[in-house]
Amino acid sequence: MSNLQLRVISGIVMAAAVLLLAWLGGLPFRILSAAIAAAVFYEWCAMSRTSANPAYQALSAILLAAALIVLVVGFPAAIVFAVLACAVVASALTGLIRGQGTWTTVGLAYAALSGVSLAFLRDADKSGLMAILFLFATVWATDIFAYFVGRAIGGPKLAPSISPGKTWSGAVGGTVCGMIAGLAVAFFAGGNLLTLVPVVFLLSVASQIGDLFESWVKRRHRVKDSSNLIPGHGGVMDRVDGLVVAAFALYVIGALLGGADHPASSLFPA
Known part of the structure; x- marks a missing residue:
């Protein structure tokens, strides 16, 4: 089995498990x-x-x-x-x-x-489910399309001293596609799209900052992957680097608007 096949299979299994647990809350x-x-x-x-x-x-x-x-x-x-x-x-x-x-x-x-x-x-309510799906869609689409758009178009490097493979075209393409994916979830969830446009933009940018931060940490310690826990993907940090920063950004926004215990309620009213 090739590394790409292993990566795809592992990715599908992980996504299915995470989405199931997200559904359960x-x-x-x-x-x-x-x-x-x-x-x-x-x-x-x-x-x-x-x-x-x-x-x-x-x-x-x-x-x-x-x-x-x-x-x-x-x-x-x-x-x-x-x-x-x-x-x-x-x-x-x-x-x-x-x-x-x-x-x-x-x-x-x-x-x-x-x-x-x-x-x-x-949390444990419908607003929380919508918020987490909104987050996942934005971050996952940003990550996937930043890779493919960057490879297809190329161009100037985003941060060559930290992550030589990332390009400005990939960053922009990832942001655009991430915003489309996030807003699509928000539309079906009944969220206020006008309010969520700046939020989804911030999340997409935050996820890419998180990716760069983890790349800097690995470069600091001269390692390729954070570990080998996930077949074909490296470590957990390699898979959630963008998610953790975007999740914190969305939590802060929600907490400021709706309270620290139920941040999603201000973003996706039940």
């Missing part, structure tokens, strides 16, 4: 969100293991686990963020005391915020 999706956060943090630490103190990473992993348990159990956003803030502070102080800096702490915050954003966006 509630506890199943919170568990998925926590699992994504845990996997991202594991890969973050694995990439920097040679330059980080194992005890510092282990303590940070325990602190992250505490925040994710609170999330999965279903506590309100205020409590989840309070526990997460304490975890980040404790991890940062440990790193500074041990002379390790705060790289692992940054990974803890990056991973945890991705899981928290996804979990609270989905």
Whole structure:
């Protein structure tokens, strides 16, 4: 089986599993969100293991686990963020005391915020389902079409020192197609398209920034993939790099408009 075939099969299986859990919402999706956060943090630490103190990473992993348990159990956003803030502070102080800096702490915050954003966006109601499908459609279409448009058209590089394969044509093509996909979901979900146009544009751009950020992290540690957990795709970070940043952006927008516990209600009123 070729790598492309393996990649396609793995992608279909992953997408089907994620969409099923998104449909179920509630506890199943919170568990998925926590699992994504845990996997991202594991890969973050694995990439920097040679330059980080194992005890510092282990303590940070325990602190992250505490925040994710609170999330999965279903506590309100205020409590989840309070526990997460304490975890980040404790991890940062440990790193500074041990002379390790705060790289692992940054990974803890990056991973945890991705899981928290996804979990609270989905929540357990119809608005949450529409918001998460809107997010998935935008990010996945942006990623797919940025690749194919970039390969078809080529042209000037977007960020050659970070990711030499990405082009401005791919970025623009991905943004346009991502916006079309996101707005199509919003249309069928009954969302306010005029309001969601700037939101979907921001999400598409945020997802590409997330992709570039992960490329920079991998280049910093001289690795090709974040891990080999997913056949044909590399690691979890390789697959959710754009999603986690876009999810956080959408969560912040929704939280500012409708509240931290039910951010989707302001974007897709039931």
